[in-house]
Amino acid sequence: MSEIEIRKITGNIGAKVSGVDIAGPLDEETVTAVREALNAHKALVFDEVNLDDEGQLAFIRQFGDLTTAHPTVPSVAGVPNVLPVDSERGRAANNWHTDVTFVLNPPQASTLRSIKLPPYGGETLIANSAAAYRQLPEALRQFADTLWAEHTNDYDYAVPQEAVDEEQAAQRAQFTSIKFRTVHPVVRVHPLTGERGLFIGGFAQRIVGLSVAESRKILDLFQSYVTRPENIVRHRWSENQLVLFDNRITQHYAVDNYDHLPRRLNRVTIAGDVPVGIEGKESYSIEGDASHYTAVAA
Numbered sequence: 001m002s003e004i005e006i007r008k009i010t011g012n013i014g015a016k017v018s019g020v021d022i023a024g025p026l027d028e029e030t031v032t033a034v035r036e037a038l039n040a041h042k043a044l045v046f047d048e049v050n051l052d053d054e055g056q057l058a059f060i061r062q063f064g065d066l067t068t069a070h071p072t073v074p075s076v077a078g079v080p081n082v083l084p085v086d087s088e089r090g091r092a093a094n095n096w097h098t099d100v101t102f103v104l105n106p107p108q109a110s111t112l113r114s115i116k117l118p119p120y121g122g123e124t125l126i127a128n129s130a131a132a133y134r135q136l137p138e139a140l141r142q143f144a145d146t147l148w149a150e151h152t153n154d155y156d157y158a159v160p161q162e163a164v165d166e167e168q169a170a171q172r173a174q175f176t177s178i179k180f181r182t183v184h185p186v187v188r189v190h191p192l193t194g195e196r197g198l199f200i201g202g203f204a205q206r207i208v209g210l211s212v213a214e215s216r217k218i219l220d221l222f223q224s225y226v227t228r229p230e231n232i233v234r235h236r237w238s239e240n241q242l243v244l245f246d247n248r249i250t251q252h253y254a255v256d257n258y259d260h261l262p263r264r265l266n267r268v269t270i271a272g273d274v275p276v277g278i279e280g281k282e283s284y285s286i287e288g289d290a291s292h293y294t295a296v297a298a
Contacts, residue, residue, distance in 0.1 A: 004030060006037045013128040013250070014233030015041035022059045022242070023050055031062050034244075038109070039193050043126045043233055043245040050240055051113060053079045056268050060111050060244070064270035067107055067294040071100065072153070072177050076266065085112065085254070087122075087263040094256040096127070096227060097202035099247050099269060102153040102180040103290035104283060106247060108272035112265045113242045121258030124235045124243065127251045129197035132225040133187060144198065144222060145278050147186035149215070150286070151203040153179065180288030183208060185277030186222070190249050197249040198222050199275060226251055237265075248272065271295055 003019040015037055020030055038044055051059065053076060057066065069075030069083035076082040100106045112124065136144065186207070188199035200219055207215040225231075234255075235243060245252065247269070271294045275283045 004033050006033075006041070008041065009045070010230075010233050012131045012231050013041060013126060014043045014045070014235075016045045016047070018047070020046075022046055023055055025058075026062055035063065035192075038244060038246050039190075042128050042130075042250050043235075043243060045235065046242045046244070047238065048240050049113070049242045051242065053082050053266060056111060056113050056242065056266065057081055059242070060109070060268050060270055064108060065295060067100075067269045067271050068292065069267075071103060071180065071288075071290050071293040081268055083267040083269075085265040085267050087258075087260065094254050095202045096223065096251045096253045098129075098199070098251050099267075100293075101151045101184060101199070101201060101203045102182055103288070103293065104182050104285045105272050105274045105290075105294060105296045107269035107294070108246070108248055109244060109270045110247050111242055111244050111268050113268075114237045114239060115266055116262050116264040117237050117239065118258035118261035118263050121255060122237060122261075122263045123255045123257075124237070125232050125253040125255060126235065126243075126245050127226050127232045127253075128249070129199065129226050129231075129251060130190070130195040130249050131231045132222075132228065133196050133198050135225050135228070135231075136222075140221075141187075144187050145196075147218075148183050148208040148277070149186050149200060149204040149219070150181055150183050150206045150208060152181045152205055153203065153288075154205075178288055178290075180290065181286040182283060182288070183286060184275050184283040185281070187278055188248065188275045189278055190246075191273055191276070195249060196278065198226055199248075200226070201251045248275075 005019045007016045066081045068080050099110050187196050
């Protein structure tokens with residue numbers, strides 16, 4: 001086993017991992033140590049990774065089966081599992097979200113690798129939704145435990161809400177070329193740790209049984225706990241970095257503060273399980289088949 005070192009970045013979320021070369025195959029003990037660190041810290045930063053697309057795929061494949069790049073958006077040319085998160089293609093994810101929660105089994109984990117960075121700005125914020133749940137007053141926790149929310153890609157973070165020109169209209173049409181509507185528990189139980197976390201974010205648009213207006217107020221209230229400063233790590237990107245985060249119990253946000261300069265990250269995600277609420281009930285799909293995107297993880 002490598003001499004792996006885990007150093008916390010903040011009290012509630014984030015750690016830097018050193019002493020392991022992720023450009024080559026990892027032994028079983030190292031894979032276990034990284035998984036345990038991810039369970040504990042929710043987001044891990046690896047410096048000086050020196051990976052290309054194939055290396056990123058090889059690294060993350062050691063933790064589970066890969067999804068394709070996205071249910072509706074094209075991958076990097078010739079690499080079907082890699083999504084280009086590219087400012088020049090209008091994909092600044094500058095709202096809080098958990099990746100692809102509009103499908104039945106969203107990714108269990110996501111990796112982002114720095115490709116091209118602006119000289120300033122462009123940070124990624126990652127929030128711990130388990131800490132947010134723990135911070136809720138008891139009455140709000142009990143309320144949240146009973147709720148289910150409908151998630152949809154009609155509000156995908158990567159598409160302008162108002163199509164102001166033909167290019168943006170085409171992007172929106174592409175994102176919604178397959179419409180997805182899925183109902184998830186507002187409080188999800190993590191399958192490995194048993195932690196409870198608020199499973200909401202930008203794709204959660206309506207609480208089951210409530211109007212859109214009523215839902216918005218409730219979702220905004222819960223979201224305000226997720227995005228408390230003490231629950232967030234603010235990652236300032238450097239060259240040759242990779243960030244791995246647990247998509248089941250975090251949200252993230254790409255800060256649009258770099259004056260439209262080029263910014264490019266490549267994303268690879270691992271197939272996830274179907275979310276489960278506190279009573280053991282699984283999420284269910286209303287509309288949209290995502291089997292071309294991800295298999296259900298065992």
